[in-house]
Amino acid sequence: MTFNPKKGIRFAVGLLLALLVVGAGALLYFNSLLAPVAKEAQQAEMVEIPANSSGAAVAAMLEERGLIKSSLAFRVYCRYKGLDSEIKTGEYELGAHMSTPEIIESLIQGSQVYYSFTIPEGYTVEQIADLLYEQGFVNKEKFLQLCKEGDFDFPFLPKKQEDIRYRLEGYLFPNTYSITRHDDEESIILMMLERFVYETNNINFEERAKALGLTVHEAVTVAAMIEREAKVEKDRPLIAGVIYNRLKINMPLQIDATVLYALGEHKETVLYKDLEVKSPYNTYYINTMPVGPIANPGLSSLEATVKPDKNDYLYYVAKPDGSHVFSKTLEEHELNKAKYL
Template sequence: MSFLKSMTEQKKIKNAYRAGFVAAGVFLLAAVFCLMVLRALLMPVNVAHVNEVSLVVPRNASTAQIASLLKEKGIIKNAPVFRLYARMRGVDGKLKPGRYTFNTAMSISGIIDELVKGPPDRVKLTVPEGYTVQQIADLLEKKGIAKREDFTRALKKQWDFSFLEHVPVKEAGLEGYLYPDTYYLGSNSSADDIVEMMLRKFDSVIRDHNYAERAASMGLTLHEAVTIASMVEREARVESERPRIAGVIFNRLKLGMPLQIDATVQYALGKPKEKLFYRDLEVDSPYNTYKVNGLPPGPIANPGWPSLKAVIEPERNDFLYYVARPDGTHAFARTLSEHNRNVQKYQ
């Protein structure tokens, strides 16, 4: 009996060891699986197609709030994992507020490093040529650089620049005079700072090229020249055509013909449309150059130097019409019948 009892006890011990090994194996597999999942969640969102995102971390924001913002912007995959990792790193509560530029190729570790270090001293802002003030406002808000309402308020201020002395007060405010360029802003730059920087750049460009004087030699005020340049900017897709389009505008003005520029109608409508219809051409606005002769009250966009230059160095031609081709270039015509043939051909 003692021998059988001993064998039974040994069997129980073996079964217990076996069960323990199985449990340990299951635990180990579960731990490995959890580590793999955690590692995957810590990895960048997208390395193949990198998307740059600007983010403003508010003052006194908790790690949980920052994690939610990052997840909302698509910069991290999982907010709880971000919070857990920050706690494991011992930096919970040490993430600094400010304006950051992250991208989808950054790991959570890299993002936390940046947040612990604090915001960079400079933020890059590129304003494309031909943007309206509303498009600039959209850009600033999208990038988290300034709120739309703050930027709009800054546009209405009385800015002390000599070139603005004779600019008519317009609802758009400063349209045409915010020079499109790449700017580097301080992380705490305000909407006022941005507007002043763009106005200073415009002032520098026109001074360097004696622009007001050269416009005056053509019988134009600075405001008229910038207005024409803005139409050239919005109409031209190929830089080499800008002087030619400027020449067409001058030819029509000289003959007293309505300019009939689609871009001014787009501006009057307040939002871009892929295609204008006849009913759009009836919009009641001083910017509708199909209904109002002469120049509109002011610029319809913020032109870059190539368009500004085209106004003071226009091509001398006898074209009165042009129509866009599918490739973005234009077919120019001297007579209405020739223009109608081009319209049938390309539109």
């Protein structure tokens, strides 16, 4: 039997065409497995990728939830693109209208779901802990323990000592923050401390405090009292002036907010018996400033602390509208109390 070259060529061409058709079909089929499960936009689902999840485990979970067509196609695509180890831990919003490559892109870019919370100016550490606990972001006890004894290496923080209730009081900067569900208590606290550094550097807080003869801790302690006393912006530098005038002559500051902090409770009216509480925070009991901040002051109070109004006032009284009237003598002060209280 003789070999026919023409027939051999036709066979080879036919075989090649058949292989091309099969290959094209396989490619089309594989691409169809990477296509979205749903053709129209779907409600996004919250998907959590646990730490140390393998690509196979992620693929199986996504297929089980109906977000991808094939876990095998997911794994082959990741292997082909070299993305096996690139998937990031986190919480993601994914939908069945997304293709497998789009879902993988989200997972490797770390396009996680972020949650926001706002810390109001003048909140104490305990109020912040309550707020974050109620929103499901922290373990309250762990957060408070870190604020009391956590090892945060910032030079302005006071050393750990028994008479300071919370070492971080005053330094958790009031602001709006964005976090993921995987941010723990320590990382949330670090965000706030770093924000404090950023904001105070912008106003040269440390240098201006030093020019007033104050450490950063002392200046933040003053700012916290201003924060709890002032309701009107223009009063803040004036109240700072009163505080410094009293400290200069060794006169008790007698700020009601320090009494409430010493008591560890919030109440509308401070009673005479409350003024007697023996505490290094109670400025009716001591002749100096408190041992530490009584709240976490905002930028306006921090700025007023290092840019006080230079005046001769020693007293102030709150008016019904929240603003204050200031006086230089006890006699004037008593008249203002009779008029406004």
